[in-house]
Amino acid sequence: MDPNNHPRIKEAATHSDLIVIGQVIRSTSAFTERAGFIFTDSEVLIERVIAQSAEDKSRGPLAANSEITVTSPGGIMSVEGHRVSAFLANEVALRANGRYILFLKFLPESNSYKRVDLQGFDISEPTPQQLRRGMPNPLSGLTSAAMLNAIESSVSLSSHSPWKSP
Secondary structure, X not given: OOHHHOHHHHHHHHOOOEEEEEEEEEEEXXXXXXXXXXXXXXXXXXXXXXXXXXXXXXXXXXXXXXXXXXEEEOEEEEEOXXXXXXXXXXXXXXXXXXXXXXXXXXXXXXXXXXXXXXXXXXXOOOOOEEOEOXXXXXXXXXXXXXXXHHHHHHHHOOXXXXXXXX
């Protein structure tokens, strides 16, 4: 399959408001409102905006060196001197100082973003890793640069992309 026109990447792009390359600069975990689960807010310093939907741009265009908050299910906390952790089974958590390609959906109630279907790639190492375990990596074997080119090509070829005019 042509990595530069990959249906899974185009599908993730279709449901995204924002696709960025960024680095996690800090994370904070907390309980949900009813204390039933832990979530983590990660502050992500944007290195590059790959695509931003027209709707997302209406909230304000983002550029390199902007910070956004990415909310993820799960995390690690200290509660009454005990370490408590909770994570979804197949999710790879964002790490401090990690560098990522993220497919994001805006959450107006918290003015933050969440990963679209836990999509994204860890590009901290020479070989990029998918942020979701147990699913085939549509771009396996590519370098970070080749992966970025494949994502950009797939996004630009997506006829239903929210940032592409009909």
